[in-house]
Amino acid sequence: MARRSGSHSNITGPRIREAAAVLFARDGYAAVSMRQIASAVDVQVGTLYLYTPDKQTLLFDLMRSHMEELLDAWFSLPKMKLPLDQLENFCRFHIAHHLERMDGTFISYMELRNLEPQNHAVVADLRGRYEDELEAILKSGVTSGQFTVPDTRLATMALIAMLTGINTWFRSDGRLSCERVTETYWSMVRQLVGA
Amino acid sequence: MARRSGSHSNITGPRIREAAAVLFARDGYAAVSMRQIASAVDVQVGTLYLYTPDKQTLLFDLMRSHMEELLDAWFSLPKMKLPLDQLENFCRFHIAHHLERMDGTFISYMELRNLEPQNHAVVADLRGRYEDELEAILKSGVTSGQFTVPDTRLATMALIAMLTGINTWFRSDGRLSCERVTETYWSMVRQLVGA
DNA sequence: GTCTATAGAAAGATAGAC
DNA sequence: GTCTATCTTTCTATAGAC
Missing domain, CATH: 1.10.357.10 (Tetracycline Repressor, domain 2)
Structure with a gap:
């Protein structure tokens, strides 16, 4: 399943935001981990920090x-x-x-x-x-x-x-x-x- | 500040519930730690588990x-x-x-x-x-x-x-x-x- | 642009001393 | 009845390889 490397800067940002929105809405901000968001977008945790501080x-x-x-x-x-x-x-x-x-x-x-x-x-x-x-x-x-x-x-x-x-x-x-x-x-x- | 030992079983339970209610309302369940609740009641973390599983x-x-x-x-x-x-x-x-x-x-x-x-x-x-x-x-x-x-x-x-x-x-x-x-x-x- | 690996802090819960 | 100490897991965030 896990995609390995590749360039997707133009779509990864929006996908992170969308996945975060879904998870935050369902479980609440404090209950959602960055790992969960990364997993939903199918990237590794570190990647998230390229798109949000x-x-x-x-x-x-x-x-x-x-x-x-x-x-x-x-x-x-x-x-x-x-x-x-x-x-x-x-x-x-x-x-x-x-x-x-x-x-x-x-x-x-x-x-x-x-x-x-x-x-x-x-x-x-x-x-x-x-x-x-x-x-x-x-x-x-x-x-x-x-x-x-x-x-x-x-x-x-x-x-x-x-x-x-x-x-x-x-x-x-x-x-x-x-x-x-x-x-x-x-x-x-x-x-x-x-x- | 920290009280050391003593018997308060009849009041500690309600105090834990009250402190938890205040903290859950203010910060949200997921954002509140058991340590915070214990601190608000002025007991140690382990004590909480005598009153709630x-x-x-x-x-x-x-x-x-x-x-x-x-x-x-x-x-x-x-x-x-x-x-x-x-x-x-x-x-x-x-x-x-x-x-x-x-x-x-x-x-x-x-x-x-x-x-x-x-x-x-x-x-x-x-x-x-x-x-x-x-x-x-x-x-x-x-x-x-x-x-x-x-x-x-x-x-x-x-x-x-x-x-x-x-x-x-x-x-x-x-x-x-x-x-x-x-x-x-x-x-x-x-x-x-x-x- | 994304990965692996990990640092460093904090979480929930438990064991055993007093 | 409460504390101290700790186990185990999980967290956010970062460093450096590719």
Whole structure:
């Protein structure tokens, strides 16, 4: 099985990141060894250190790029005019984006405490920006009278927890399709904001 | 600092469990060593093994007792007649109970994957029973026409994720008191179920 | 660019003294 | 009931051969 020597610099890096993501999501950062990652990529341990200075940086890169990809994807969507349309947009986007990236999402919610302070600050800041996007929608809906929300910050946290929670139980071979789940959650979100 | 010999069998066990809970919640099960736990309790490593056969069992005991305590506390509450009152009861109970047990709650949501299959099944079953309690309330509310909920199972998962999510950001010295948060969330829950 | 080999630290768990 | 000492395994990370 073991491949012996050869040049793969252009693909080994991404494969290491992908394998690390899968393993971190399944077993947790602290429980996964560099040997396991190397084994999954079918290289020796030492090879990993050509692509990352250490294990912590590997985790940080995964989490930062997950959050940056999330923000980029959101900002690339066309902006709606009405707060209700914006909220629907956000809701559908959030569910689809996260269900398509289950490993990255799981890591981003579970491994915050394993980031060193400096790295934690970067990821927390990115997450804050995403939360601010939802809160801005809620605020505009409250201002325009379309939403009835007692506290936009709490509603933001409630909605994100509720929507991201789908990832903890959703199975693509389960009772409900992604589309069906999305419709159901959107109708609950609409009721929650009093629209 | 180090205490040398002495009889404390009646208190050392609970102190080990408490110290383990704090450390597991803060750093994660896999990242905490038995030496760290021993150090926090101010005993030597070997002593821990008089109170637990191994590290896995220590985690399992914490998680199982957390879930059993949750169920016991819920079943000891007086039952309400109307679904809306039952839901309010559940909502207030859930928030208060979990905010008073932040470490245990954190562990129960983060460390499921670190339980060995047999232990995982026990904890998952207990959690399922708790979810069933909420779903029964939602079903009765839908049947009686007081609630408008498209799917009681999804609403159950949505509500529990939303309510438990409070634990991830709540700080007792923050902007909002526990009471204020509870009122705000209850009003959002009421809207979510269309009551 | 990847390998083999290993240094050095730390982990879980146990044996036997007191 | 607790400690000291240690066995055995595993870990992250590095050095140098190919």
